[in-house]
Amino acid sequence: MDLNTLQTLLFVPANRPERYEKAMASGADAVIIDLEDAVPAAEKDGARNTLAGWLESRPAASVLVRINGTGSPWFNQDTILCRSSAIAAIVVPKAEDPGALSELANITDKPLLPFIESAQAFARLDDIASATGVVRLLFGKLDLAVDLGMDYPPPEGEPHDESPFLFARSQLVMHSRANGLAAPLDAVYTDIHDQQGLADYTRQSMKQGFGGVLLIHPKQVPPARAALAPTTAQIAWARRILEAERRVNGAVVAVRGNMVDAPVMARARRILQHIEAG
Template identity: 35%
Template sequence: MTPPPLTWLYAPGDRPRVVARALLAGADVVIVDLEDAVAPDRKEYARAATAELLGAPQPVPVHVRINALDGPLAAADLAVLAGLPGLSGLRLPKVTAPEQVARVAATAPGHPLYALLESALGVERAYPIAGAHPAVAGVALGEADLRADLGVSGDAGLDFARSRLVLAARAAGLAPPCQSVHPDLRDLEGLAASCAHGRALGFLGRAAVHPRQLPVIERAYLPGAAELDAAEEVLKAAAQEPGAQALPDGRFVDAAVVAAARRTLSLARRP
C-alpha cells in the first residue's frame, strides 16, 4: 500500500523562485497556483513560467491550480499545460457541476483532476462532482470562498460542509480529502488544533501556504506511538485468529478494524 500524501504546498505561478524553493521544502505535493495568488496582469507570465518549469519532470509531484473554469483563462491554461511531462495533476477551482469536470477530462486526458468546491452549490453537488469522471482523483474545499458565500465565521459554520465532503469522497471511492489552508502563518498552535479537528472529521493531510506549516501538518496526521501499538496488536490478533474477536483489553476486532489498522501502519511507513 503506497502511503498517501499528507502535505500540499501552494506557490504562486508568477514567482518562479518561490516555486523552486517550494520544490525543495519537503512537501509531498507542490501546487503551482495560477488563480487567486496571481494578479490579472501577471496571468500570462505565470502560465508561461509554469509551462517552462513543467517541460521536464520534477523531484516531487507538481499540480497546477488553473483559473476559474467559467472564465476565459482556464482554456488557455489547459492548452499550454496539458501533456507536459512535469505535470502530475490539475486542481480545478470553484467547481459547481460535474459537467465542468468532464469537460476538463476530455480536454486534458491522462491527468488526475482535483475538484475544489468553494460555494454552497458546489458542496450540495459534492457527490456527483466526485464521481463525474474516472480522472477525478480527489475533492477539496476552498474554505475562504465558501465562508464568504455562506456568510459564516469561524470553524463551526463549515463543519457540515466538511463532513459532506468527506462522505462524498468516500461514496465516490476517492481518497479522504485534504484540509483547506490555514491562512495565519504565525498561528502554528491554531494550525495544529485545526488539523486535529480535521483528522477527527475524516480528512487526511492538509494544504499549506508556507513551508513552516508543513512539519505541523505532518505531525498532526501521522499516527502516534499509542496508535501504532494498537494497530500492530490488531493485526497480530487477526493473523493468529481470523474472523471477528475480542482482544483481552475488550477491543472488538473485525474486518473493518483490521483495514483501519493497515491504513494506520501504512501512514507510519512514509519515507
Template identity: 40%
Template sequence: MMRTPRSYLFVPGIMPERFAKATGSGADAIILDLEDAVGPGAKSEARDHVVAWFGRGGRGLVRVNAADTPWFQDDLAALSRCDISAVMVPKATPDSLSAVAEKLPGRALIGLIETAEGLAALRRSATCPGVSRLAFGNLDFSADTRIPGTGPVLDPARFEIVLASRLAGLVPPVDGVTTELRDGGVLAEEVARSRRLGFGAKLCIHPAQVAFTNDGFTPSEGEVAWARRVLSALSAADGSVVQVDGKMVDKPLIDRARQVLADTGRGPP
C-alpha cells in the same frame, strides 16, 4: 509504498524563484497556482513560468483558473503541452471537471469545492472521470455562502465532502487553509480537528505550516503500537474472538488498525 499526500503547499505561479524551494519544503505535493495568487495582468507571465518549470523536469500540480474566467481555456491549452500528472480545479462542479478532463485526458483531477453550487453537486463531481480527490476551499466557500468564519462553522460542509469522497471510493479529502502563520498551536489543533472529521490532508499557504500538517496527519507511535497489538492478537487467535487492552476487538477495530498502518506506509506485523 507511495504515501498519499498529507500536505499541499501553494506556490504563486508568478514567483518562479520559489518553485524549487517549495519542492524542498517537506510538503508531500506542491501546487503551482495560476488562480488566486496571480493578478489579472500577470496571468500570461505566470503561465509561462509554470510551463517552463515542467519543461525543465520540475514536479508538482497546477491550480488553473476557474471555468468562468477568461484565462481558463488558455491554462488548459498550455498544460496540454506539459508533463503533469494532476490538476486542481477551482470552483469545481461536474461541468468544470468534465471540461478539464476533456482537454487534459489522463491527468488526475483534484476538485476544489468552494461554492454553494459545488457543494450541491458534490456527489456527482466526486464520480466525474479523472477525479482522484476532493479538497475544500473554505475561504471562498465562506464568502460565497455568506457564512462568517472558516473553521468549525463550516464543518457541516466538511462532513459532506468526507461522505461524498467515501461513497465515490476516493481517498480522504483535503481540508482548506489555515490563515494563521505564526502560532503553530492553532495550526496543530486545526489539523487534528480535520483528521477527526475524516480528512487526510490539508492545503498550506506557507512552508512553516508543512511540518505541523505532516505530523498531524501521521498516526502517532501510540496509534501504531495499538494497531500492531490488534493485528498480532488477531493473528494469534486464528479467527477466534480476541481482546486487546481489555476491549473486545471486532471488524471495525480491525479495519481501523489496518488503516493506521497503511497511513504510515508500514505493513502488518
C-alpha cells in the same frame, strides 16, 4: 506521482518563480503552482508564461497547477498550458459544473482535483465526484464561508471554531468514499506562524476522515507531516489490538476492557500499514 496518497500539498504563487524550487524542496508531497487567487489580474499572462518556461525543464508528472476558473478570460490559455507533460494533475477552482469538469479532463487528458467551495458545488457534489477525470476533492473553506455569509475567519487572536464546517466536511468525506475516490484534502490553515494550531487542525481533519491538508507556506510542511503520522500512543494501541487478534484468530475480544471486533482490527492494521509505507 500517486495522487491518491498525497497528504501535504503546498501552494506557491505562479508570479513568484523564485519560490518554485524552494517549494519543491520543502518536503511537501506535492506542489501546486497557483495561477488563480494568488496572482493579480494584471500579472496572469506573465505568470503563465514564466511557469510555461519553467515546466519545460521539469520531469514528467512532477507538479500540480491551479488554473483560473472556467468563466475567466484566462481559462483557455491555462488549459493549453496544462497539456505540459510536467503537470501531473489540474487543480480546478470553484468547481460547480460536472460537465465542464469532464470536458476539461478530455481536452487536457489530465486528472482533476476540483475545489468544492460553494453551496452550488455541495448541491451537485455527487455528480462532481463522479465526473470524468475527477480523482480527488479539495475543500475550499474560505470561499464557502463567503458564499454562505458565515462569520469566518475570526479576527486575530480569537479561536478558529471549525464546528460550522462539520457538515460540509462530512459530505466531502462521504461522497468521496461513495464514488471510490481517495479521501479528500482539507482546507488551508491561514495562520502560517501557529504550528501547534496547524498540528491540532490537521489531527482533527484526520479524525473526520480527510486524507491530508493544503498548505500555504513551507514552514507549515513539517508540523503538518508530523500531525498526519500515527502517534506513539496509536502505534502501541494498534500493536495491542493485532496481538489480541492473533491470539483469538480474529474473533471478538476484550482488550483492556474495550470490545475489539473486525472494524477495530481493521483500523489497527491501517495504522501499522501507514508506518510501513512511510
